[in-house]
Amino acid sequence: MERPHVLLVASPGLGHLIPILELGNRLSSVLNIRVTVLAVTSGSSSLTETGAIREVVARGTCEVTELPSVGIDHFVEPDATVFTRIIEKMRATKPVVEDAIKSMTQKPTVMIVDFLGTVMMSIADDVGMAKYVYVASHAWFLAVMVYLPILDRVVEGEYIDIKEPMKIPGCKPVGADDLMETMLDRSNRHYEECVRCGEEIPISDGVLVNTWEDLQGNTLAALREDREMSQVMKVPVYSIGPIIRSNRPTKKPNSIFEWLNKQRVRSVLYVCLGSGGTLSLKQTTELACGLEMSGQSFLWVLRRPTSYLGESSNNDDLVSDGLPEGFLDRTRGIGLVVTQWAPQVEILSHEAIGGFLSHCGWSSVLESLTKGVPIVAWPLYAEQWMNATLLTEEIGVAVRTMELPSKRVIGREEVASLVRKIMADENEEARKVRAKAEEVRVSSERAWTHGGSSHSSLLEWAERCCLLS
Structure with missing residues (x-):
């Protein structure tokens, strides 16, 4: 009997790829499922040339496929920000991902993307996969992201000019100094892409977030239960952190x-x-x-x-x-x-x-x-x-x-x-x-002991996705 198969799609950059690889390793080891990672690359170098990537790949049991780079120079301005370039790279790589899925002998039943890869979720709809977003950051970041489209409609002018912190239902208010650069210039394309990501995260089947209940219980409760926030965040939120690189033995004198x-x-x-x-x-x-x-x-x-x-x-x-x-x-x-x-x-x-x-x-x-x-x-x-x-x-x-x-x-x-x-x-x-x-x-x-909050949350997610045998 074939093990359940989950597909992870990683955006370009070490800061996106390593968290996805670590998530894949955790899913594979805890759930005993097959995990394939499709790595969208910038094209500047091979993944195998990066020591940190080689180490994570060697330690895990995921199948990692480096996708051929797709040019985007015709789709972005020469001075486009890194954020915009990553989003456009993901958009341009959709046909490559589709072809990679078609070539698989065992089709995945679940697709997981990071928050910059929500443009890929339509592929899951086309082939009948469940679709989830992995937020490798914390619950407050997730709350601000999904509430950004609301702020975009109700706030006039630039956020940086607002003196008082902005309300996020059930959560800590967010000040202008806390926002990402991509949110500070509303005339820039990267802001539009940021708002779009905030709109698309809640149309997934759920969100996995790299935090745990004892660390951010109030914010997680707001995402799930606050009346105003739950109208925005309409899908389940699974706190499965902390997921990080594990220690590796130092084999030679250092x-x-x-x-x-x-x-x-x-x-x-x-x-x-x-x-x-x-x-x-x-x-x-x-x-x-x-x-x-x-x-x-x-x-x-x-x-x-x-x-x-x-x-x-x-x-x-x-x-x-x-x-x-x-x-x-x-x-x-x-x-x-x-x-x-x-x-x-x-x-x-x-x-x-x-x-x-x-x-x-x-x-x-x-x-x-x-x-x-x-x-x-x-x-x-x-x-x-x-x-x-x-x-x-x-x-x-x-x-x-x-x-x-x-x-x-x-x-x-x-x-x-x-x-x-x-x-x-x-x-x-x-x-x-x-x-x-x-x-x-x-x-x-404690979160990752048997019966701990993150361990239980992951099992709850796996059961919903029919990944448990």
Whole structure:
């Protein structure tokens, strides 16, 4: 007897593909079903050339097919944003996905797309598959997305000009500073695409979201039960998080872990602003000086300052040239600067790590929360601004800058103060945020125990899709 077959379609970019792959691995392992992932690529490089992708694919049991890239230059303006290009790439790739499905000997019964892939859902209708959306972010983000079409109708002018936070039924109100860039210019095509995504998510058969009941119970309840919101969000919402990359053993000597092994428990601040987290030369200098002023040990995965973006990307010396003169010498022993890719999940799992200065991408947030590591929020783009607000004002596991780092250079004194607020043993705020982070860690583990909220939610979804034997 053939196992049930589920199809996942991933939008271009590591930030979309890796969460879809991790979801596929979870579905395959927990439900013992066949999972096929169709990866829509940008065409710039093969998936197998990316170490992070190779690792996720090798560890899982999904069947991964890299789809041929489809040109979109005739459909987008030369200055189109990344968001618009991803949406158009998904739209242009629909015939390729249709052909891939037709060639399968065992037709899938369920299709899952991420929120940028809702244009693909008509394919599921055509071939008789159930269609679901996977939101690899949190429930508040989902609520704002599906309510955006309502805001589009009732709000006049640009959201950025509105002084008071905007009401989201049953949920935390959203301020202009929390919205993605794609929502801030209503004359731009990417805003239209964003509104369309918000309209299409509720016409799926349901939504899987990468959060859990203990973390966002009120928001999840609003999506399901609030009278006004339920008229917008008309389909079931399944909280199945946290779904993240799991630890992998370090097979060979690694200088990072050799250094961490010499540090005290919970004494090191991990600093990493994501694969796209490049700062200006001035901000890099201020961040470095702030780390030094804090007096705390740190491990910094340093990206090239934006002043050097035109230079060779393989020149590590050029990266460290962006640091203040003498910084590496003065911090030798208490700090380690790394200019290559670093295994983040394994680093956050190390007992020496006591805090994380992060760009607040949701995957990084979950990797930190599941290890009980509090966060200095340093949001840069996309929904990271919203994530930082959620972490500081609602969950209580983070501290943040007084203004968005995108609006001004964050000075060294503020950096040092923020670091001490989560790292200094004598700091009362640090003790509170650490305790909350540990509470969240425990709840994240409980969600995925047998009978836990996320485990049960996934089984409920699988039963509805007739995937359980």
